[in-house]
Amino acid sequence: MATVVAPKEFSPVEDAENIKKACLGWGTDESAIISILGHRNSFQRKLIRQAYEEIYHEDLVKQLKSELRGSFETAVIQWILEPADRDAVLANAALNKTIPDYRVIIEIACVRSPEDLLAVKRAYRFRYKHSLEEDVAARTTGDIRKLLVAVVSAYRHDGHEIDEDVACSEAGILHDDISGKAFNHEELIRILSTRSKSQLNATFNRYKDLHGTSITKALYPADEYLAVLRTVIRCIYNPKKYFAKLLRSAINKESIDEEVVSRVVITRAEKDLKEIKELFLERNTESLDLVLxxxxxxxxxxFLLALSGVVLD
Amino acid sequence: MATVVAPKEFSPVEDAENIKKACLGWGTDESAIISILGHRNSFQRKLIRQAYEEIYHEDLVKQLKSELRGSFETAVIQWILEPADRDAVLANAALNKTIPDYRVIIEIACVRSPEDLLAVKRAYRFRYKHSLEEDVAARTTGDIRKLLVAVVSAYRHDGHEIDEDVACSEAGILHDDISGKAFNHEELIRILSTRSKSQLNATFNRYKDLHGTSITKALYPADEYLAVLRTVIRCIYNPKKYFAKLLRSAINKESIDEEVVSRVVITRAEKDLKEIKELFLERNTESLDLVLxxxxxxxxxxFLLALSGVVLD
Structure with missing residues (x-):
């Protein structure tokens, strides 16, 4: 379930005008911006951006970029972008790091629905005049490239039909590959990149039934490729648990990885952040909201607390 | 250019009624069916099918299947289906042959636009509850599988931007692969499946400039995989020439491969059959229409002649 609290009734024009007011004069009224944008869903934000453009002939993203600073700026801008476009921007930034952040690519390829992934690929082509697959291939090598290009290229069936025979035989193939340490096996990549998520979940469950251990436990990440492979499987098998753990590792007593925290909160606030927070609390002494x-x-x-559904009065 | 001649003004209801009339009573008036359906474009046929369903609560495809026979039946049914749905049916039939007909898969993956390929994948999932990629992977093995799954999965950028440096460096990679006989090289598959067609055409042209011979000539199909690879390149580089040659090889003095002829005429009649016919004539003493x-x-x-634009009076 979503955590962001959006009113049923709202006026895009009024919101646009109030954001403009918050930007005018000396300084910026950030609280006003948060009280509006932190409580609008993706469709509402789109209408606000359109209204802003119509009234002021100015792009709201550009306006806010010039008003805000730091992690707050980055988070607000990401939040305003349409989800597919935001993912395209996140993917491009992840690929352009000195060492690409494969996790972002995997989250987009394996957590989003097939139609949403497609929308990201379309947005990516529109923004960067390259296909996402092309840029993933250009920024990776070897087995990691094979696996990532395959999962990014996937256009899976998203039905719920399960073929138990296939689940059983492919659980066997995965087990043979993993126990034989032939982790880069073509069959494994074929299975992970062409089967529907429902079918893959059945296969992973069957793996556990047959071998007494979950496939993610069997895959101890001894090198970079295995870590990537394990992330792919976790993002397909149990994305909420993956995100809860990602948040835990991004927040520790010494430091906080704001980039990761922002990404999880912003991309999941309208999806399943509520369940992710529950899973977070299961393994943590404090709730995510308290930690944040x-x-x-x-x-x-x-802003983060607003997206996370905390009502501050 | 298209060859099929469709009137600007038409009435879907009248057409549906006239088709019904042609099906009633003893025997079927095939000529009436041809004179209607052979002269309607894909949008018009869709409206006729809808009108037929509304008036008679019967699917036109089912009705015609029970009325017509043989190659004529198959051709008319293929013609009535919406292009993406037709391609899904063609792909599934090609995969279900004892030896899959890879050409059909390659034509769909490499000749259709990225958006059209996507529509085929969507139609395929809807009809068969599997992804096309999944079924291609299940029916192929080894290097052919790697290549075919990659080109079917592709969602290329379809812009016209060309990066000359990339064209030059990738022409070199392709040449090294081909002259080194490492035809299944990962790089080659990556290039063919992720780059836009405009970029690939620039790369193939650069290949010719640098090495004095076209890439298709350099790829003499010594085995099945090389034949598949060559078909992929020909379908990207010069699909019209590919289809003209396919027609020539499907029609010889001893026999005619009606399946291939129907497929080319039906799938290209609203696209570029005119140019394909011109290319056919360049290397043949008779025109395609005369041969047909x-x-x-x-x-x-x-029916074929109607789709090919021949006016018979």
């Missing part, structure tokens, strides 16, 4: 309140600060904190 | 008139017969002949 303690570890972040300023407008960035207020 | 001589080598086919009955209603099948009349």
């Amino acid at each position: 309140a303690g570890e972040t600060s300023g407008h960035y904190k207020t | 008139a001589g080598e086919t017969s009955g209603h099948y002949k009349t």
Whole structure:
């Protein structure tokens, strides 16, 4: 379930005007911006951006980029972009790092629905005049490339039909590959990149039944490729658990990886952040909201907490 | 350019009624069916099918299947289906042969536009509850599988931007692979399946400039995989020439491969059959229409000639 709280009734024009007001004069009224944008769903934000453009002949993204700073700026801009376009931007940024952040690519390829992934690929082509597959291939090598290009290229069936015979035989193929340490086996990549998620979940369950251990446990990430492979499987098998763990590892007593925290909160706030928070709490002494309140600060904190559904009065 | 001649003004209801009339009573008036369906474009045929369903609560495809026979039946049914759905049916039939007909898969993956290929994949999932990629993978093995799954999965950028540096460096990679006989090289598959067609055409042209011979000539099909690879390149590089040659090889003095002839005429009649016919004539003493008139017969002949733009009075 979503955490962001959006009103049923709202006026895009009024919101656009109030955002403009918050930007005018000395300084910026960040609280006003948060109280509006932190409580609008993706469709509402789209209408606000359109209204802003019509009234002021100015792109809301550009306006806010010039007004805001730091992690808060980045988070607000990501939040305003349409989800597919946002993912395209996240993917491009992840690929352009010195060492590409494969996790972002895998989340987009394996957590999003087939239609949503497609929308990301379309948005990516539109923005960067390259296909996402092309840029993933250009920024990776070897087995990691084979696996990532395959999962990004996937256009899976998204029905719920399960073929138990296939699940059984492919659980066997995966087990043979993994226990034989032939991790880069073509069959494994074929299975992970062409089967529907329902079918893959049946296969992973069958793997556990037959071998007494889950496939993710069997895959101890001894090198970079295995870590990538394991992330692919976790993002298909149990994305909420994956995100809960990602948040835990991004927030520790010494530091906080704001990039990761922003990405999870922003991309999941309208999807399943509620369940992710519950899973987070199961393995943590404090709730995500309390941790965020303690570890972040300023407008960035207020904004994240708004998206996470915390009502601050 | 298209060859099929469709009137600007038409009435889907009248057409549906006239087709019904042609099906009623003793025997079927095939000529009436040809004179209607052979002269309607894909949008018009869709409206006729809808009108037929609304008036008679019967699917036109089912009705015609029970009325018509043989190659004529197959051709008319293929013609009525919407292009993406037709391609899904063609792909499935090609995969279900004892030896899959890889050409059909390659034509769909490499000749159709990225958006059209996507529509085929969507139609395929809807009809068969599997992804096309999944079924291609299940029916192929080894290097052929790697290549075919990759080109079917592709969602290429379809812009016209060309990066000359990439064209030059990738022409070199292709040449090294081909001259080193490492035909199944990962790089080659990556290039063919992720780059836009405009970029690939620039790369193939650069290949010719640098090495004095076209890439298709350099690839003499010494085995099945090389034949598949060559077909992929020909379908990307010069599909019209590919289809002209396919027609020539499907029609010879001893026999005619009606399946191939129907497929090319039906799938290209609204696209570029005019240019394909011109290319056919360049290397043949007779025009395609004359050859079809001589080598086919009955209603099948009349129907093919109608789609090919021949006005019979």
